[in-house]
Amino acid sequence: MPRKQFSRIPRHIGIIPDGNRRWAKAHDLDKKAGYDYGISPGFQLYETMLKYGVEEATFYGFTQDNTKRPKAQTEAFVKACVDAVEILAHRDANLLVIGNTNSSVFPKELLKYANKRVHFGRGLINLNFLVNYDWHWDLKQALNNTSMYDHIASADISRIDLIIRWGGRRRLSGFLPIQSVYSDFYVIDEYWPDFKEEHFVEALKWYQTTDITLGG
Amino acid sequence: MPRKQFSRIPRHIGIIPDGNRRWAKAHDLDKKAGYDYGISPGFQLYETMLKYGVEEATFYGFTQDNTKRPKAQTEAFVKACVDAVEILAHRDANLLVIGNTNSSVFPKELLKYANKRVHFGRGLINLNFLVNYDWHWDLKQALNNTSMYDHIASADISRIDLIIRWGGRRRLSGFLPIQSVYSDFYVIDEYWPDFKEEHFVEALKWYQTTDITLGG
Numbered sequence: 001m002p003r004k005q006f007s008r009i010p011r012h013i014g015i016i017p018d019g020n021r022r023w024a025k026a027h028d029l030d031k032k033a034g035y036d037y038g039i040s041p042g043f044q045l046y047e048t049m050l051k052y053g054v055e056e057a058t059f060y061g062f063t064q065d066n067t068k069r070p071k072a073q074t075e076a077f078v079k080a081c082v083d084a085v086e087i088l089a090h091r092d093a094n095l096l097v098i099g100n101t102n103s104s105v106f107p108k109e110l111l112k113y114a115n116k117r118v119h120f121g122r123g124l125i126n127l128n129f130l131v132n133y134d135w136h137w138d139l140k141q142a143l144n145n146t147s148m149y150d151h152i153a154s155a156d157i158s159r160i161d162l163i164i165r166w167g168g169r170r171r172l173s174g175f176l177p178i179q180s181v182y183s184d185f186y187v188i189d190e191y192w193p194d195f196k197e198e199h200f201v202e203a204l205k206w207y208q209t210t211d212i213t214l215g216g
Numbered sequence: 217m218p219r220k221q222f223s224r225i226p227r228h229i230g231i232i233p234d235g236n237r238r239w240a241k242a243h244d245l246d247k248k249a250g251y252d253y254g255i256s257p258g259f260q261l262y263e264t265m266l267k268y269g270v271e272e273a274t275f276y277g278f279t280q281d282n283t284k285r286p287k288a289q290t291e292a293f294v295k296a297c298v299d300a301v302e303i304l305a306h307r308d309a310n311l312l313v314i315g316n317t318n319s320s321v322f323p324k325e326l327l328k329y330a331n332k333r334v335h336f337g338r339g340l341i342n343l344n345f346l347v348n349y350d351w352h353w354d355l356k357q358a359l360n361n362t363s364m365y366d367h368i369a370s371a372d373i374s375r376i377d378l379i380i381r382w383g384g385r386r387r388l389s390g391f392l393p394i395q396s397v398y399s400d401f402y403v404i405d406e407y408w409p410d411f412k413e414e415h416f417v418e419a420l421k422w423y424q425t426t427d428i429t430l431g432g
Contacts, residue, residue, distance in 0.1 A: 135397055139358075142355075143358055169400075169426070171398060172398075172401075173398060174398065177396070178393060181388055181390040182387060182388075182390065184385075184387050185386045185387055185388075185401065
């Protein structure tokens with residue numbers, strides 16, 4: 001089993017699959033065409049994570065800020081998210097879509113999966129998918145509640161051990177601020193549509209070298 | 217002027233000066249001795265930031281989680297924070313100490329500076345210093361308030377453009393989750409007591425290559 005190669009597998013991995021538009025540009029395509037090339041890498045990574053025994057993964061779909069982009073691009077990444085979920089429905093994952101559904105950009109096709117966990121097939125991995133996510137919105141759910149920070153909208157998404165970002169940018173871009181406070185952060189310079197299993201393995205290798213102190 | 221060397225200077229920089237204990241170990245010293253060697257680099261960096269025209273900087277002092285460390289270490293880093301502020305009081309900065317003062321580990325000497333901005337000398341830079349900071353505590357201040365996320369305890373600390381972390385770890389470790397959502401993150405492998413001005417310049421050089429999209 002590949003997982004025997006490593007003494008530590010991060011239980012929960014955050015995935016920031018960035019670089020779709022830069023990839024399209026580098027391939028002389030319309031920027032909006034890049035998103036469609038991002039779906040197949042997502043399923044390659046899904047298979048890879050099953051193989052290595054990752055228990056939970058959170059994919060950054062799109063944010064409310066992202067929808068300020070040109071309409072054709074917004075339509076393209078929304079469609080890619082819908083297509084990805086429709087393919088996933090035939091696989092073996094427990095899906096949790098987190099995002100603000102009170103907005104016209106939230107795709108109607110995904111309403112039935114929103115803000116509650118849905119079980120597909122043998123449920124081999126917990127997959128969280130941020131769709132029209134906004135960190136303000138996430139935290140505001142807690143603020144409207146009189147009690148505690150575990151009432152944030154994403155309270156069912158657990159602490160993240162490792163965040164892998166494709167596309168070379170070294171930032172969170174609003175990705176789950178609460179769950180990311182102690183995450184190790186690994187950046188792959190290649191664009192997301194050029195995903196290779198080696199990227200993931202390289203991140204795992206690096207993860208072996210990190211310690212876990214949680215500030216202690 | 218050194219600042220002319222760069223077309224973009226981050227307005228607000230986050231500083232995670234990590235590696236004091238590993239530095240002490242590498243120098244055959246007691247772990248707790250490392251913190252004292254972290255003060256002088258802090259003032260070198262302060263001078264460097266003034267030279268480059270940085271308007272605001274936030275230093276990670278210590279967190280509530282850090283105080284779970286052995287008593288001798290806790291006493292040593294608390295003392296280093298107090299000493300640093302006492303030196304700073306003779307310089308030219310507007311100091312804002314943010315942290316939970318309802319705790320015996322919050323140093324009494326810093327109570328007079330806590331949770332409000334204090335002006336020293338000519339006030340050439342806004343310096344924020346996290347002392348007994350805890351991100352749960354920070355957000356809970358907003359939750360106890362009926363309105364909005366701008367009531368977090370650290371609401372007076374603005375969005376961070378660039379975070380520089382010394383000591384090689386690639387994570388936020390609970391550093392201001394709200395202000396860090398769009399920050400670019402640069403890691404220096406050397407330990408904090410080995411601070412050199414070149415580290416900062418290297419981070420600025422890298423910062424020139426990043427874009428600022430805020431998700432758009």
